[in-house]
Amino acid sequence: MSGLEDLYREIILDHYRAPRNRGELPVPPAVKSEGFNPLCGDEVVLYLDVDDGVVTDLKIAGQGCSISQASTSMMSAAVKGKTIAEVRQLTRAFKALMSIHESKLEGEQDGSDLEDDLKGVRLGDLEALQGVVKFPVRIKCATLAWNTLLQGLDEAT
Amino acid sequence: MSSIDVARVKADFPILKRVVNGHPLVFLDSAASAQKPIGVLEAMDRLARESYANVHRGVYTIAEEASAKFEASRAAVARFIGAPAPHEVIFTRNATEAINLVAYSWARSNLVEGDAIVLTEMEHHANVVPWLMLAEERGVELRWVPITSDFVLDLDGLDELLHNAKLLAVTASSNVLGTINDIPPLVQAAHASGALVLVDACQSVPHLVTDVTAWDADFVAFSAHKMLGPSGIGALWARSELLEAMPPFLGGGEMIRDVTKTGFTTNELPWKFEAGTPAITEAIGWHAAIDYLEDLGMDNVRAHEVSITDYALGTLEANFEDRITIYGPRDPAARGSAVSFLLQEIHAHDVSQVLDEYGVCVRAGHHCAKPLMRVLGVPATSRASFYIYNDEDDVDALVSALKNAEKFFAI
Numbered sequence: 001m002s003g004l005e006d007l008y009r010e011i012i013l014d015h016y017r018a019p020r021n022r023g024e025l026p027v028p029p030a031v032k033s034e035g036f037n038p039l040c041g042d043e044v045v046l047y048l049d050v051d052d053g054v055v056t057d058l059k060i061a062g063q064g065c066s067i068s069q070a071s072t073s074m075m076s077a078a079v080k081g082k083t084i085a086e087v088r089q090l091t092r093a094f095k096a097l098m099s100i101h102e103s104k105l106e107g108e109q110d111g112s113d114l115e116d117d118l119k120g121v122r123l124g125d126l127e128a129l130q131g132v133v134k135f136p137v138r139i140k141c142a143t144l145a146w147n148t149l150l151q152g153l154d155e156a157t
Numbered sequence: 158m159s160s161i162d163v164a165r166v167k168a169d170f171p172i173l174k175r176v177v178n179g180h181p182l183v184f185l186d187s188a189a190s191a192q193k194p195i196g197v198l199e200a201m202d203r204l205a206r207e208s209y210a211n212v213h214r215g216v217y218t219i220a221e222e223a224s225a226k227f228e229a230s231r232a233a234v235a236r237f238i239g240a241p242a243p244h245e246v247i248f249t250r251n252a253t254e255a256i257n258l259v260a261y262s263w264a265r266s267n268l269v270e271g272d273a274i275v276l277t278e279m280e281h282h283a284n285v286v287p288w289l290m291l292a293e294e295r296g297v298e299l300r301w302v303p304i305t306s307d308f309v310l311d312l313d314g315l316d317e318l319l320h321n322a323k324l325l326a327v328t329a330s331s332n333v334l335g336t337i338n339d340i341p342p343l344v345q346a347a348h349a350s351g352a353l354v355l356v357d358a359c360q361s362v363p364h365l366v367t368d369v370t371a372w373d374a375d376f377v378a379f380s381a382h383k384m385l386g387p388s389g390i391g392a393l394w395a396r397s398e399l400l401e402a403m404p405p406f407l408g409g410g411e412m413i414r415d416v417t418k419t420g421f422t423t424n425e426l427p428w429k430f431e432a433g434t435p436a437i438t439e440a441i442g443w444h445a446a447i448d449y450l451e452d453l454g455m456d457n458v459r460a461h462e463v464s465i466t467d468y469a470l471g472t473l474e475a476n477f478e479d480r481i482t483i484y485g486p487r488d489p490a491a492r493g494s495a496v497s498f499l500l501q502e503i504h505a506h507d508v509s510q511v512l513d514e515y516g517v518c519v520r521a522g523h524h525c526a527k528p529l530m531r532v533l534g535v536p537a538t539s540r541a542s543f544y545i546y547n548d549e550d551d552v553d554a555l556v557s558a559l560k561n562a563e564k565f566f567a568i
């Protein structure tokens with residue numbers, strides 16, 4: 001079971017079973033953004049309150065597999081209260097976390113850009129999602145929330 | 158008592174000796190694509206080693222051998238589906254291309270704005286999107302036969318739906334629900350209102366005795382790779398008169414009789430619709446696949462599938478009770494062997510992921526039938542599908558892996 005336990009770390013299962021920040025926010029003032037993974041039907045809906053350059057509140061809705069839903073919940077906990085600049089940096093760092101391993105697999109790139117992306121950023125619990133990179137088809141599940149977040153930020157700013 | 162000696166059959170499929178994640182491979186995704194017996198692999202290999210050449214062109218010995226084998230495959234396909242003549246069988250890349258051939262050649266020369274096509278809610282995207290494209294381009298109306306809560310076609314409003322329609326496009330068996338549709342009455346109803354009938358037989362030709370003449374259908378599409386053959390080849394069967402009257406689909410070599418600087422005339426059937434070098438090796442593989450199925454006997458194939466599906470449905474229900482929802486008819490005699498299901502609280506992708514850990518291959522997702530998934534109200538299901546090389550041990554391996562998934566994701 002080692003492969004599986006790498007993918008489904010306890011903290012991921014915890015976020016999947018008890019997702020944080022579920023709900024909706026009134027639109028407007030909140031911005032609503034939706035993301036789909038057409039392959040498996042995963043759906044992420046985000047409500048973002050952005051005030052003075054800070055993500056003051058965010059709620060999540062949608063449905064999907066444990067990885068997409070846990071990643072969404074973890075993302076929501078990580079970005080709440082952060083400035084947009086911090087959120088963008090965190091997003092880059094998270095994507096780097098996903099792709100460092102992708103590029104290592106391909107045996108290309110020395111990863112220096114990626115190290116730049118990760119420098120000074122504390123991923124915390126999000127690092128538990130690292131195991132996903134060993135299951136390439138699931139990377140999209142993990143990044144869906146973050147891509148949906150970027151969409152929402154673009155709209156809110 | 159099985160009608161098929163599954164142990165012997167299994168031994169004919171080299172891939173089934175594979176070990177995945179420390180477990181013997183349990184392949185339950187034949188509805189997506191089936192595995193190949195050694196006879197198919199050897200037939201393709203033998204062609205490449207002994208007689209490979211382009212078909213219908215060379216006068217040298219091996220070119221003639223290749224051409225003869227290629228046409229023998231067409232004859233075998235025709236015989237297998239009860240087609241009156243081999244030249245009514247057009248080789249295509251797959252069922253999808255066969256349906257597109259009908260959409261481009263027949264439909265675009267026969268349908269105009271305001272005409273209607275009747276589909277069903279259980280169609281695969283291959284039998285939906287070509288018609289959506291036509292609807293967008295031509296303003297053709299699409300009408301949908303609904304399904305009942307028992308997962309069968311609701312035929313109450315059929316005559317109304319068919320009124321003034323030009324085509325009924327219907328699957329012989331659903332790749333999601335397993336439902337087998339009774340084709341002859343549908344054809345009768347369609348013909349009575351002047352509509353032609355296209356049958357998507359992708360999920361029935363591999364599993365059931367097929368007789369396109371008894372169906373009295375007009376177009377029938379299917380693929381080799383779901384019936385032990387290779388990917389890259391499929392076929393459209395249609396009645397000669399229709400094919401004669403249809404304009405060509407793709408243009409190029411092989412499909413012409415003569416070409417000048419100002420025009421061309423088309424070749425005779427079936428080559429009129431086979432532009433370019435066809436899937437030669439694959440056609441030979443397909444023939445070997447048909448030989449294999451005919452040796453088993455399609456009645457035995459069907460009897461085996463009814464019995465294994467019966468066991469699977471019963472075992473899943475007994476083990477998971479109200480924690481499993483099965484999307485499809487309960488009566489194994491009324492359905493094929495594709496069993497779609499959801500375990501309570503566990504997403505289909507997570508189920509597949511855990512199953513893979515035990516070497517069990519099932520499909521998760523929308524199965525290229527999104528309109529149907531919307532009707533069912535679920536984004537995705539898991540699907541186990543059984544074929545000639547699956548036995549009760551495979552079902553038991555599925556059940557045991559599913560139990561582990563439940564344990565893993567226990568709330």
Ligand SMILES: Cc1ncc(COP(=O)(O)O)c(C=O)c1O
Nearest residue numbers: 251252253281283332357359380
């Ligand atoms: C019912 C049905 N129709 C059509 C298709 C398309 O077949 P192909 O991909 O071989 O064209 C499939 C295959 O998944 C199918 O199950």
